Amino acid sequence: MANIPIDQLASEIVSAVREYTEDVAKAIEKKVDTVANQVLKEAKALAPKNTGEYANTFVKTKEGGYGEHRRIIWNKKHYRRVHLLEFGHAKVNGGRVPAYPHLRPAYDKHAANLDDEIKEIIRNGG
Numbered sequence: 001m002a003n004i005p006i007d008q009l010a011s012e013i014v015s016a017v018r019e020y021t022e023d024v025a026k027a028i029e030k031k032v033d034t035v036a037n038q039v040l041k042e043a044k045a046l047a048p049k050n051t052g053e054y055a056n057t058f059v060k061t062k063e064g065g066y067g068e069h070r071r072i073i074w075n076k077k078h079y080r081r082v083h084l085l086e087f088g089h090a091k092v093n094g095g096r097v098p099a100y101p102h103l104r105p106a107y108d109k110h111a112a113n114l115d116d117e118i119k120e121i122i123r124n125g126g
Contacts, residue, residue, distance in 0.1 A: 023126030028118055029069045035110050036060050036071035042106035043073055048085060054078050073103065 004012050040060050047055035057077040064070035075082050088099035 020125055024122055025067070025069075027121045027126040031114070031117055031121060032069040032071055035114055036073065038110040039106045040073050042109060043103050046102035046106055048100045048102065054081065054085075073107075 037060065040058060044055045044058050047058065049055055054075065057075050058073060059076045061072045061074065062070075063072055082103065084097075085100045086103055087101075089097050091097060
């Protein structure tokens with residue numbers, strides 16, 4: 001830091017904190033996008049494929065306000081079917097249809113250590 005007059009010290013501190021905050025926010029958003037893309041790719045790969053249409057309709061949606069970096073992986077066309085395939089369901093005449101977990105395993109594989117990675121980004125300042 002250079003020689004700063006005392007009357008400008010507060011503004012210099014504010015600008016340094018603002019720069020740190022912007023760098024951290026950009027790095028976190030980039031990391032969340034990377035993890036969301038990995039989860040999306042894995043969910044598409046693990047999804048049951050009869051015709052392939054179900055797996056191809058998974059999309060990533062960006063949500064969140066200021067300071068929030070939220071990505072949602074969902075099936076745009078067959079959203080009602082996801083929980084039936086993920087957890088299995090009862091048949092009309094008795095018995096059960098087996099579960100085909102594809103979304104939760106993808107999330108668990110790629111987003112398990114996201115908290116630690118975000119803490120590391122904050123420690124390193126972006």
